[in-house]
Amino acid sequence: MKPSIKIIPIIIAAILIIFQYFSSTKFRNPETGKVSRGALDSSDEAVLGLQSYREVLSSSDVVASGPEADLVNRVAKRLIPATGVVANDFQWEVSVVRSTQANAFCLPGGKIVVYTGILPSTKNEAGLAAVLGHEMAHATLHHGSQRLLKQGLLQTALVGTSAAIGDMDTGKRQMVMAALGAGAQYGVILPFSRGDESEADQTGLIYMARAGYDPQEAVAFWERMSQSGGAKPPALLSDHPSDTARIQRLRDELPKAQAEYEKARRN
Numbered sequence: 118m119k120p121s122i123k124i125i126p127i128i129i130a131a132i133l134i135i136f137q138y139f140s141s142t143k144f145r146n147p148e149t150g151k152v153s154r155g156a157l158d159s160s161d162e163a164v165l166g167l168q169s170y171r172e173v174l175s176s177s178d179v180v181a182s183g184p185e186a187d188l189v190n191r192v193a194k195r196l197i198p199a200t201g202v203v204a205n206d207f208q209w210e211v212s213v214v215r216s217t218q219a220n221a222f223c224l225p226g227g228k229i230v231v232y233t234g235i236l237p238s239t240k241n242e243a244g245l246a247a248v249l250g251h252e253m254a255h256a257t258l259h260h261g262s263q264r265l266l267k268q269g270l271l272q273t274a275l276v277g278t279s280a281a282i283g284d285m286d287t288g289k290r291q292m293v294m295a296a297l298g299a300g301a302q303y304g305v306i307l308p309f310s311r312g313d314e315s316e317a318d319q320t321g322l323i324y325m326a327r328a329g330y331d332p333q334e335a336v337a338f339w340e341r342m343s344q345s346g347g348a349k350p351p352a353l354l355s356d357h358p359s360d361t362a363r364i365q366r367l368r369d370e371l372p373k374a375q376a377e378y379e380k381a382r383r384n
């Protein structure tokens with residue numbers, strides 16, 4: 118009897134996967150020392166991030182001035198230098214969008230979008246710094262790029278970056294954009310993995326502390342979020358579950374972040 122599994126396609130697939138893996142971009146997180154691989158290199162990320170940013174802004178009510186824009190800009194301005202060398206090739210930019218959605222994200226390459234709907238939950242400057250630090254960490258740690266590689270979307274992404282993204286079919290395109298972090302905007306929620314979430318928590322905490330914000334406020338923010346899961350949970354929670362495990366992990370990271378905070382306050 119012949120075996121029912123065909124071996125040749127498996128070998129070809131394995132070779133392709135090995136090739137994809139070793140031709141991918143290697144990233145090193147200077148905060149944790151962790152090495153990872155992603156489907157896109159930094160310049161491809163920047164191209165896709167910028168395109169996505171423009172699309173989001175062109176279909177949104179952008180708040181160019183006033184107290185909300187001032188607040189967001191002030192916090193971002195303090196956080197950006199705190200990201201250190203890893204973000205040297207980032208072109209940071211931040212925009213505020215009028216929306217009832219409680220959400221914020223940072224696209225690969227450093228384009229940040231904050232919805233006014235999140236400001237009541239962040240409550241104060243340090244609370245906002247906790248959210249932005251976390252979102253910026255997803256970008257500096259290249260989580261979108263890693264996610265693309267993991268999902269085997271390398272091919273799609275390469276086609277996309279060769280300026281042909283407009284010709285990509287809508288479904289694929291939405292997947293790429295969602296993988297890069299603009300999920301909610303495209304109606305496709307693609308949660309980051311738990312590992313990515315805790316890495317972004319850990320690194321984001323360091324960023325906010327280094328920027329001179331009390332890292333305790335990050336714990337306070339997620340505690341507020343975990344208590345607010347009422348009738349209509351904030352959009353941020355759809356891909357950032359706020360559970361006791363997350364809050365505990367943040368608490369575990371506090372001593373290291375507190376040391377950064379003390380250092381920032383002395384300077």
Ligand SMILES: [Zn+2]
Nearest residue numbers: 309314317357
């Ligand atoms: Zn996250």
